[in-house]
Amino acid sequence: MKKTTLFDIISPIMIGPSSSHTAGAVRLGLLAKNIYKNKPRKVTFKLYNSYAHTGKGHGTEKGLLAGVLGLSVDDRRIKDIFDSELAKTIQYEFQYADNFKQHPNAVEMTFEGDTKMFIAGESVGAGEIAIRKINEFNVKLTGKYNTILIVYKDMPGMISQVSSILQYHNKNIASLNCDRNAKGKEASMLISLDGSVDDTIIETIQEIPEVYFVSYIEKLEN
Amino acid sequence: MTIINTFEQLLDECITKNKKIYEIAQENAAEEADITVEQVRVFTNKTLFAMKEAIQSGMASKELSMSEMCGQDCHRLQKRYKKTRAILGGTFEKIVEYALATSEENIRMGKIAACPTAGSCGIVPAALIAVSEDYNHSEREQINALITAGEVGRIISAKVALAGAVAGCQAECGAASAMSAAAICQLQGGNVSQILNAAALALKNILGLTCDPVAGLVEVPCVKRNPFLAIHSITAAELALADIKSCIPFDEVVDAMEQTGALMSPTLKESSQAGLAATKTALEIQKKIFG
Known part of the structure; x- marks a missing residue:
C-alpha cells in the first residue's frame, strides 16, 4: 500500500x-x-x-x-x-x-x-x-517526481547508456519503467528522479543516435 | 526515527520520549520529507488558514450547488441563531454553522482543505476552530491540534485507505471525527492516552457508516453529515477527558473498521447503487439532474 x-x-x-x-x-x-x-x-x-x-x-x-x-x-x-x-x-x-x-x-x-x-x-x-x-506506450506517471520520457529504438544497452549519463550528473533514479510496441521497434523509458534535471542532461540523452524523442516532465506542485 | 504505523507504537514513543503526539508527528514528518519541523508547521498553518477562509466564505454565501440540492442550510441556521440560542449554547452553534459553511463551500466549488477528504472537510475545522475561538487557544495551539489530528488520520490510513469507495463513510467522515476528537482533546489539555481514547471512542461509535450519496454527488447526505460528526467528536473528547476509556484499544477499533469496510457491500461504497441513493426520491432527483 x-x-x-x-x-x-x-x-x-x-x-x-x-x-x-x-x-x-x-x-x-x-x-x-x-x-x-x-x-x-x-x-x-x-x-x-x-x-x-x-x-x-x-x-x-x-x-x-x-x-x-x-x-x-x-x-x-x-x-x-x-x-x-x-x-x-x-x-x-x-x-x-x-x-x-x-x-x-x-x-x-x-x-x-x-x-x-x-x-x-x-x-x-x-x-x-x-x-x-x-x-501507444504504457506508462505510470503520478506527478510526484520529475520524470524523463525517452522514446528510442528497441535495442540492447540503452538503459545503461542513459543511466551512465544520469550517474555522471549525479542524479539518483527513484524508479525506472520500460515498454515497447514490438521487439526491435520503438521502446519507451520513463525515469523518475529525485531532484530536478537541467537541459544539458536532456540534450546529452537526445544525442544518443537511437533516441527518437526525449521529454522532461516536471512534477506537479501540489 | 522510529517508524510508527500503529497507535500502540505511537503511545510507546510518546511515553519513552516524554513527548506529545504532535511533537513526535511533526519530527517524523519533517525527517521523512527532509524538511524542518518549522516547515511542517508552516504547511499545517496554511491548511489552518484555508480552513478559516472556507468558513468565512461559506458563512457569507447562499449560492446553491450545481445540482441545486444543497447550499443554503448554513444560512437557515444563522437565521435561527439570530433569534434563538442553541439548546447547547454558543460553541454548539458555531460548530454546526462552521461545519455546514465549510461543506457547503465545498459543494459550490469553493476553496476548502480536504481533511482527510473533501466530502468530510467540515468536521475537523468546525470543531477545532470553534473551540479555539471560544477557549482562546493560540495559533500555536491550533497548529499542535491539527498536527495531532493529522497523525491520527495518518495512522488509521496506514491500515485502511480513507476513501468511501474502499471502506464506506466510516473511513471518511468517521475518520474525520476521530481526528477531530483527538484535536479537541489536545486543545483542552488532554494527555496522550486521553487523546487516543477520544479518537477511538469517536471511530468506534460510527463503525459501519455507509457511503450512499444521492446521484453520486458529494452532497446528500454528506453536507449535513459534517455537522453531525463534528458534534459527535466533541462527545468523544468530553468522555475521554473524563478518563473514560475505549474498552477496545484504538488499533483494534481500526481493525474492526477495516473488516467492516471489507464486508460492506460494494453497492454501499460510493457506487450509489443502494441505501439512500436507491430510494424513490433519490432516483427522482438523479433523473432531474442527469436526465
Whole structure:
C-alpha cells in the first residue's frame, strides 16, 4: 500500500467538491499539459464511467480543462473556467463513454497542435492520479517526481547508456519503467528522479543516435 | 526515527520520549520529507488558514450547488441563531454553522482543505476552530491540534485507505471525527492516552457508516453529515477527558473498521447503487439532474 503522510491527510487545499472528481481531474489535466509541453490548439477529453456519469455535478470537465490551461487545484477560476478568457485560447471537446475495462475515473485526452499526442489517465482516489498511456506506450506517471520520457529504438544497452549519463550528473533514479510496441521497434523509458534535471542532461540523452524523442516532465506542485 | 504505523507504537514513543503526539508527528514528518519541523508547521498553518477562509466564505454565501440540492442550510441556521440560542449554547452553534459553511463551500466549488477528504472537510475545522475561538487557544495551539489530528488520520490510513469507495463513510467522515476528537482533546489539555481514547471512542461509535450519496454527488447526505460528526467528536473528547476509556484499544477499533469496510457491500461504497441513493426520491432527483 502506498504510504500516506501527515501532509496527505491535512491537504490538499483545493476547489471542491471532490478530491477524485475535481482535484484529481485538475491534476490529470496539469500533468498531461506538462507531458505535451506546448500549448495545444485543441484538446478532446473522453470521460469514462463514473467520470462520465457524475462529472457534471462534480465539475470534472471544468477541472480537466483548467488543468490543461495550467491552473492549480486551489485556483478559484476553475469554477467559471468555461466563461473565462483563458478558455477561449484553445478549442476543447468532451466525449463520454462506458467501458468496464477502464478505471471508474478514467479519461483519455487527445492533444492537437504542432504534434498530436494521446494521453490517458486515471484519478485513483484522494486527488492522487496516474497517467497510464502516452501515445501507444504504457506508462505510470503520478506527478510526484520529475520524470524523463525517452522514446528510442528497441535495442540492447540503452538503459545503461542513459543511466551512465544520469550517474555522471549525479542524479539518483527513484524508479525506472520500460515498454515497447514490438521487439526491435520503438521502446519507451520513463525515469523518475529525485531532484530536478537541467537541459544539458536532456540534450546529452537526445544525442544518443537511437533516441527518437526525449521529454522532461516536471512534477506537479501540489 | 522510529517508524510508527500503529497507535500502540505511537503511545510507546510518546511515553519513552516524554513527548506529545504532535511533537513526535511533526519530527517524523519533517525527517521523512527532509524538511524542518518549522516547515511542517508552516504547511499545517496554511491548511489552518484555508480552513478559516472556507468558513468565512461559506458563512457569507447562499449560492446553491450545481445540482441545486444543497447550499443554503448554513444560512437557515444563522437565521435561527439570530433569534434563538442553541439548546447547547454558543460553541454548539458555531460548530454546526462552521461545519455546514465549510461543506457547503465545498459543494459550490469553493476553496476548502480536504481533511482527510473533501466530502468530510467540515468536521475537523468546525470543531477545532470553534473551540479555539471560544477557549482562546493560540495559533500555536491550533497548529499542535491539527498536527495531532493529522497523525491520527495518518495512522488509521496506514491500515485502511480513507476513501468511501474502499471502506464506506466510516473511513471518511468517521475518520474525520476521530481526528477531530483527538484535536479537541489536545486543545483542552488532554494527555496522550486521553487523546487516543477520544479518537477511538469517536471511530468506534460510527463503525459501519455507509457511503450512499444521492446521484453520486458529494452532497446528500454528506453536507449535513459534517455537522453531525463534528458534534459527535466533541462527545468523544468530553468522555475521554473524563478518563473514560475505549474498552477496545484504538488499533483494534481500526481493525474492526477495516473488516467492516471489507464486508460492506460494494453497492454501499460510493457506487450509489443502494441505501439512500436507491430510494424513490433519490432516483427522482438523479433523473432531474442527469436526465
